[in-house]
Amino acid sequence: MKIVDVCAFYAPAGGGVKTYIDRKLAYARSAGVEMVVVAPGPASGIEQRGPGARIAWLRSPRFPLDGKYHYFGEGKALHALLDAEAPDVVEASSPWRSPSMVADWSGDAVRSLVMHADPLAAYAYRWFEGFAERPTIDRGFDRYWRHLRRLDGGFDTVISASHSLSRRLEAGGLRRVVTNPMGIDANVFSPALRDDSLRRRLLALCGLEPDAMLLVGVGRHAPEKRWPMVVSAVMAAQYRLPVALVLVGDGRERGRIAREIGTNPHIRMLAPISDRAEMARTIASADALVHGCEAETFCMVAAEARACGVPLIAPAEGGAADHARASGGLTFEPGSAASAAEAIVMLAGQRSPAGRPRAAVDRTRTMEDHFSELFAHYEALRDRRRAGVPAPAFIPQPAAISMAGVA
Incomplete structure (x- = not known):
């Protein structure tokens, strides 16, 4: 072929x-x-x-x-x-x-x-x-x-x-x-990569103790990723519990995100991590991966977090939502910092005695x-x-989403 x-x-x-x-x-x-x-x-x-x-x-x-x-x-x-x-x-x-x-x-x-x-x-x-x-x-x-x-x-x-x-x-x-x-690459991402010492260092970087919740966000600093909204959600959640956010990435929105963070000591921005093994260890060591974009067609980083056994906090629409639902994570109203903050607080309430939110780990789907x-x-x-066989007849399925204006 x-x-x-x-x-x-x-x-x-x-x-x-x-x-x-x-x-x-x-x-x-x-x-x-x-x-x-x-x-x-x-x-x-x-x-x-x-x-x-x-x-x-x-x-x-x-x-x-x-x-x-x-x-x-x-x-x-x-x-x-x-x-x-x-x-x-x-x-x-x-x-x-x-x-x-x-x-x-x-x-x-x-x-x-x-x-x-x-x-x-x-x-x-x-x-x-x-x-x-x-x-x-x-x-x-x-x-x-x-x-x-x-x-x-x-x-x-x-x-x-x-x-x-x-x-x-x-x-x-x-x-x-x-x-x-x-x-994803199943040989790179795994729950076994969780590193408690790395988790403690990231929390210390954010000025918090090991009993705090560590959120990690990974992705380009682009408008559709909605990182300022994620930052606002984390700040709202911080009034109710100790939570740190580490953002890994870069892009043209970096300045706007930095202004949104301001002097908040519990939110840090890190440069992109090109080493895949280091990236996998960072994701696996988080208590949850938070994502703000509802326009993902698949969301690779969400799939990687899922393979690491890390719960997801993601918008209720888009590719990230599929991973969140399948892995026992939580979703929030797209674009809503208040809804995202509630999801963060709710997931924190599900933390196990060991300090980690519960997450479902299933078979990792690979690119192969x-x-x-x-x-x-x-x-x-x-x-x-x-x-010369005609294409099979299309059988309409019940529309899961109402779409106005469709002829």
Whole structure:
């Protein structure tokens, strides 16, 4: 099988999408699947990643809002490249313009839209949450929902990494959604990594004794991550119990987060931890992982905390919520510092005699599980197409979320 992934947000200095694509290339090599990633860049060229795996860079304009990215300017060159590659499956890894180009391509490959982003949750809902309810916002952004429904009609499958996102997409009128959660590296994250001496040092850094509650937050300092809201929630909880917060990460919101913290001695910001083993030990040593973003399509750090047996405090929507519910953690109203503070206090009340909140630890889902299921799904679609078998009829499921303005 040959897969071509048209990935508009792959870049040398990229973040989560780059990490995901690099791991997919490595898995494809081990599985004997030929994999080509088509990415926009400053110049056209081929970058080999081993036998049967490569990046095909396509010269494209620079993305005006972030200089490390480029974007596919027009479909002609992309279509010519797809013609030359002749894949069995072509993926589009963005919900924006590039999947429309893939849908318009005249080739006979299976088409898959991979939802690496949830733009409405990341932007529209957050921007207008103080002025309108979500059904009203959805009506205002019905053009985007119509765009997604058109893509749904032009693709054979739409891959979603969380049940939360899948329910919203189906409620929005998409008919080909398949939920395939991602996974983690099971060899790195484990409850056995809990280090009580590290926990005591982190609490001491925050000026608190070992009987206090240690919260850890990990992620980019970006607006959609809502770290100032998390800081406000922790400050509110601190009036009722001794609780420390250690934020690991960096980004353009760092100054705003620092201003929100002010002179509070019980909240500390740490630089990103690049060593995966050290990151795993830090997460495993926390009493809970706190997360503020409801726009995660999967939330890798939540999955890593879950694998470490660490309870989660997360918004009630988005990928992090799936992990919180599955592991016995707590959820709060998205964007609400007061609701998040109540969740912190409630989880603190569940602490065991040893000082650790109770958390459920189940089998760790790995990225190998994710890719194995994904490629098997593609093979089944490819085989049906080759055999001339019509796609199975769509059976509507009861909508878990009301979506106003959907035709």
